[in-house]
Amino acid sequence: MLVIACSGRIYEFQSFKSFDDKIWHRNDTVSFEFVSPDDGVKNLYFYLENTEEYPYNNIFIIAKTKQDNKLTVDTLEYLMTDGHGRWLGKKIRNSVENLLVYKTNIKLEKNKKITVSLEPATRRIDRTEGDEYLPGIVKIGLIVEPVKNHPNEKENIR
DSSP states (O other): OOEEOTTSOEESEEEEEEOTTSEEETTOOEEEEEEOSSSEEEEEEEEEEEETTOOOSEEEEEEEEEETTEEEEEEEEEEOBOTTSOBOSEEETTEEEEEEEEEEEEEEOTTOEEEEEEEEOOOOTTOSSOOSEEETEEEEEEEEEEGGGOTTOOOSBO
16 A cells, blocks of 8 residues: 655655553553555655753664564664754644654565564663653654655655
């Protein structure tokens, strides 16, 4: 199924999880499953929406990708603000939207199921354990895009 986003980009898959209380709890694993409609090279992005109550200038996400019987685990860090504390991304009303690059130019096979699971992993510098929850997180999502849309695109955050 192809979905056209308001930016004119064509996405093969989009799915989002909203946090009603605007809090992403440490034990709240968010999972997305999709099946590629064709053989091809794809880009995978995370959509992240936060409010100004988010207390950090970055976010760490543990991403687990299962394709066939192969599991890949990545610990990823994304900047949320610039060096002056200004929010990166697109400001909409009381929140900020970011499209974060997860994997680029990966080959997916037709009719193969892919599962991507996400967990927050942010902690304070003075602590060894992670935060119990991340306040200010409104929504997180997974977006899959055919590479042919933007072959010269290199930005990490839009």
